[in-house]
Amino acid sequence: DTGVSQNPRHKITKRGQNVTFRCDPISEHNRLYWYRQTLGQGPEFLTYFQNEAQLEKSRLLSDRFSAERPKGSFSTLEIQRTEQGDSAMYLCASSLRGGDYGYTFGSGTRLTVV
Amino acid sequence: GDSVTQMEGPVTLSEEAFLTINCTYTATGYPSLFWYVQYPGEGLQLLLKATKADDKGSNKGFEATYRKETTSFHLEKGSVQVSDSAVYFCALSDSGGSEKLVFGKGMKLTVNP
Numbered sequence: 068d069t070g071v072s073q074n075p076r077h078k079i080t081k082r083g084q085n086v087t088f089r090c091d092p093i094s095e096h097n098r099l100y101w102y103r104q105t106l107g108q109g110p111e112f113l114t115y116f117q118n119e120a121q122l123e124k125s126r127l128l129s130d131r132f133s134a135e136r137p138k139g140s141f142s143t144l145e146i147q148r149t150e151q152g153d154s155a156m157y158l159c160a161s162s163l164r165g166g167d168y169g170y171t172f173g174s175g176t177r178l179t180v181v
Numbered sequence: 182g183d184s185v186t187q188m189e190g191p192v193t194l195s196e197e198a199f200l201t202i203n204c205t206y207t208a209t210g211y212p213s214l215f216w217y218v219q220y221p222g223e224g225l226q227l228l229l230k231a232t233k234a235d236d237k238g239s240n241k242g243f244e245a246t247y248r249k250e251t252t253s254f255h256l257e258k259g260s261v262q263v264s265d266s267a268v269y270f271c272a273l274s275d276s277g278g279s280e281k282l283v284f285g286k287g288m289k290l291t292v293n294p
Contacts, residue, residue, distance in 0.1 A: 071224070098280065100280070100281070107286065107287075108286055108287070109185075109270050109272070109284030109285050109286050109287050110225070110270075110282075110284050111284075112279075112281035112282065112283075115279075115280045115281065117280075122280070123279060123280060123281065125281075158224070158225070160225075165280060166213075166274045166275065166279075166280040166281060166282055167213045167232065167274045168213075168230075169213075169215055169227040169230050170227070170282070171227070172217075172224040172225040172226070173224050174222075174223060174224040175224060
């Protein structure tokens with residue numbers, strides 16, 4: 068069990084550029100989640116996959132955001148035309164039994180939009 | 182929607198002091214309740230959980246009891262250590278059928294030797 072892995076750890080990008088983050092969950096976990104955390108706040112839910120199906124999307128996930136989990140293993144989160152307000156820590160988590168039992172989180176990708 | 186309110190910090194304690202971090206919640210159903218901890222430079226880790234009223238979660242000397250009558254899940258530890266310095270988040274599972282967790286804002290704890 069190598070835990071949940073996220074890459075890159077840090078990303079600095081210019082406003083208007085596109086960025087993509089990757090998450091590799093624990094291998095036997097079929098559920099994968101993306102959250103966003105800004106300074107001084109708790110994580111906020113963005114989206115949830117069960118296997119390759121995206122089953123929930125938050126209203127926070129504007130049309131500039133897209134997430135995929137093509138083979139039910141790793142996932143990517145893409146932000147198009149980044150804005151300064153997108154600067155945050157993007158967290159990925161995975162679970163075998165669902166939200167009621169808790170998740171395992173990765174260390175996150177810190178995005179800074181300049 | 183469901184929400185979590187937790188005690189704001191930051192809080193600084195001396196080693197071996199007693200710790201309480203208050204957490205109250207609002208939910209329409211019967212959520213599971215969690216405490217997560219984030220050590221410096223690391224991801225969030227599940228510290229403990231409780232899935233129904235009157236359950237007590239415990240781990241690493243920390244405890245919290247699911248109190249339905251007061252809608253609370255306060256975190257306690259009898260004697261903190263320097264290694265407990267971290268940010269603590271209270272969270273609940275959404276009671277409306279969603280898979281998401283709803284988190285409080287977090288409380289930063291610093292323990293001095």
